[in-house]
Amino acid sequence: MHIAILTFDGFNELDSLIALGILNRIKKPDWRVSLACPTPTVTSMNGVTLHAQCSLADACAADAVLVGSGMKTRDVANDAALMAQLQLDPAKQLIGAQCSGTLLLAKLGLLQSVPACTDLLTKPWVQESGVDVLNQPFYAQGNVATAGGCLASQYLAAWVIARFEGFEAARDAMHYVAPVGEKDLYVDRAMTNIAPYLPTAP
Secondary structure, three states, rough: EEEEEEEEOOOOHHHHHHHHHHHHHOOOOEEEEEEEOOOOOEOOOOOEEOOOEEEEEHHHHOOEEEOEOOOOHHHHHOOOOHHHHHOOOOOOOOOEEEEOHHHHHHHHHOOHHHHOOOOOOOOHHHHHOOOEEEOOEEEOOOOOEEOOOOOHHHHHHHHHHHHOOOOOHHHHHHHOOOOOHHHHHHHHHHHHHHHHOOOOOO
């Protein structure tokens, strides 16, 4: 099972790395989580440079793809050559987007008739793309999910785990990362957010 997190120059560390950390709580030989980048290295909006773990082509063949956000997302959306590399298929993959990553899904035509979540700054651009933006942190329809607000990346990660490994595996992953003394609160909130969008509610 390969989960790729699309990460571009100017990326927001919270969006890519919170999901990376939570998804890596699954410890199975065939479970792999990778940062997929268009170049060998990418530098965040705060100056943190990361090495790509896989290519965009690898990501397009992954079992799940999460699209991170960042300060240069509109540049990515307007780069026809780069966007052409993103051959994503919700009939074969789980696809999620975080904050401004939702704009990329909209531009790729993956949100037709699907309402979506995004951050407040990106909201008008997503709406200009013809997508109805919801005032909530997480929404999924079928194999496509979106999240709004940096810390909502935990919901995307939990949704992917729940879809592939089950509800209890997602609960366990969230319990591990939740703050001491607030674990039940955090876990219950996360699972409440994703449960309505799982094929079989617990």
